[in-house]
Amino acid sequence: MVMMKDNGEEFPKKLQLYSFSTSPPSFSVRIALNLKGLDYEYKAVNLFKGEQHRPEFLKINPIGFIPALMDGDMVLADSFAIILYLEEKYPQHPLLPCDLAKRAINYQAANFVCSSIQPLIRLPILKYIGDNVGLEEKVPWVHKHVGKGFTALEKLLKDHAGKYATGDEIFLADVLLAPYIVGYLQRYNFDMSEYPLLSRLAEAYKQVPAIQDAMPEKQPDFPIN
């Protein structure tokens, strides 16, 4: 819903998301916001151009990390922290199941992505590998670390998955996992055939409107070329 002032201008949206279209953590937060039906202003920060280091952005978020969420006076970075905050503040469409053991599976899956996969395949890390080990080493590095994480996820989710990662509803695990398996890894020729469960989940995710709307190609800053 767009709130209008008397003079026809829009009220500033309460939530602002500093995001980069193709960044998986930004994608995860967009999915969470969409699932909860939360309206937000999209503030593009181009990581390729180093815009996260610009004074204008650092003034708002001194830590300089993307994604970052502004909610009124509060600024919060880190996709996992943002999503847990959204879950606690805006409880509609819960992102965690009630059952404690199932919640624990979601926390594990989320952290396998956040702590084991994402940190090692971020662009600055790949640039370091390319510059210091060799350009031809970047793809094997991605395959190795993504492969390790995906193998763990296949084992973890095997006895818990339903239509989605931990049952028949979309939860935290799906929100963190989806960005990696709906197309991001194609650039690295990553072969998903060894990961049958994750491959099936990818097909299911592509049908979810909240995920479709969060896709990089749908964002205002998606590169046209």
Added chain:
Amino acid sequence: MTTAGAEELPKKLQLYSFFMSSSSFRVRIALNLKGLDYEYKAINLFKREQHSPEFLKINPIGYVPALVDGDLVLADSFAIILYLEEKYPQHPLLPHDLEKRAINYQAANIISSSIQPLISLPILQYIGENVGPDANIPWIQKHVGKGFAALEKLLKGHAGKYATGDEIFLADLFLAPQIIGLTQRFNYDMTEFPLLSRLSEAYMQVPAIQDAMPDKQPDFPNN
């Protein structure tokens, strides 16, 4: 707890841990703060015991630390700590205030996502072998420096005696092992990080952290 007949009932909680692992250290602090008794099951990561059939049978994922609570097996320190928080609410590890909770989540993630994974042994081994043995120190300096600088900024308006106030919360469980590990193993220079240095000194006075230190664990060499 004992019955007549003198055998101990098996402890309900078992923690698969490596004395040196900062992620194992985090969980040990949490268990201590909550006063939870547990059986310590040592897994030596240097000897690759996480790949042993016995361990994989219990935890097919092979990650350490791993918690066994009855039938439930759980890996990943962050997930374990959030599970403990929800199941054993004594000595809460998260504040009530939503914004302070969010700061705790963010601080914990700066450690668990931006720092620790980049300075784990396998990564340092790769850097040493493929870039050069002189590359490790600059790599550690860069990633730890960036993460610690972020933490100094994040916690500046929130810290009290500990990271986010005058009680120990989630952020401290992640910070203490990282700072202690870096200063002990790499003699890391903390002078640029006055807040983290002050916190580090406060942590050394906390019994739950002291008891969780690597050199107090059964698998510390010579224990």
